[in-house]
Amino acid sequence: GQQLNQSPQSMFIQEGEDVSMNCTSSSIFNTWLWYKQDPGEGPVLLIALYKAGELTSNGRLTAQFGITRKDSFLNISASIPSDVGIYFCAGLNTGGFKTIFGAGTRLFVKA
Amino acid sequence: NAGVMQNPRHLVRRRGQEARLRCSPMKGHSHVYWYRQLPEEGLKFMVYLQKENIIDESGMPKERFSAEFPKEGPSILRIQQVVRGDSAAYFCASSRSGSLETQYFGPGTRLLVL
Numbered sequence: 001g002q003q004l005n006q007s008p009q010s011m012f013i014q015e016g017e018d019v020s021m022n023c024t025s026s027s028i029f030n031t032w033l034w035y036k037q038d039p040g041e042g043p044v045l046l047i048a049l050y051k052a053g054e055l056t057s058n059g060r061l062t063a064q065f066g067i068t069r070k071d072s073f074l075n076i077s078a079s080i081p082s083d084v085g086i087y088f089c090a091g092l093n094t095g096g097f098k099t100i101f102g103a104g105t106r107l108f109v110k111a
Numbered sequence: 112n113a114g115v116m117q118n119p120r121h122l123v124r125r126r127g128q129e130a131r132l133r134c135s136p137m138k139g140h141s142h143v144y145w146y147r148q149l150p151e152e153g154l155k156f157m158v159y160l161q162k163e164n165i166i167d168e169s170g171m172p173k174e175r176f177s178a179e180f181p182k183e184g185p186s187i188l189r190i191q192q193v194v195r196g197d198s199a200a201y202f203c204a205s206s207r208s209g210s211l212e213t214q215y216f217g218p219g220t221r222l223l224v225l
Contacts, residue, residue: 042216042217045214098169
């Protein structure tokens with residue numbers, strides 16, 4: 001079945017630093033999604049990408065849909081303590097019901 | 112506007128007992144999805160329901176697991192004769208249109224099987 005490889009597994013950074021994480025797949029997706037999960041809560045959608053090559057921003061977050069449609073990355077600029085959490089990439093294909101999730105990148109921010 | 116609600120938030124069961132997890136979708140949402148998350152892993156799709164109908168249950172184990180979304184009331188994920196391997200966080204999500212990118216997740220139910 002389709003799998004997503006997300007890296008890095010975890011990151012320990014200083015407040016103010018920029019962060020970059022990525023997701024790769026062995027197969028093509030038509031849509032890439034990035035979610036954030038806070039401890040004890042459900043995932044919250046951050047950014048959705050619908051077109052190969054698309055670059056989309058949401059505040060300090062920027063995500064790109066890879067040209068090959070097999071990868072995506074998420075950047076967070078000027079990190080702050082509340083950025084702590086688990087970031088998941090997810091892919092799905094048009095008409096499909098199942099969102100495929102990566103294993104997550106755990107972000108720790110030191111003030 | 113209330114978000115997606117799940118209860119209980121935490122559930123402890125002994126092996127062999129039944130677990131019932133409830134999910135109330137957001138107001139106006141008629142599509143519900145259930146996911147399971149094991150520690151240190153991403154969410155895995157289990158089942159997709161639209162009021163009174165199961166649309167896709169390909170991610171749900173064939174035995175002991177069942178899901179329903181009645182005309183009135185919350186969606187229920189039922190696990191019979193639980194085993195230790197069922198311990199996980201179970202999330203439901205809802206959407207208005209069935210378009211997956213607009214789904215909203217609940218806070219999850221954390222099931223622990225002793």
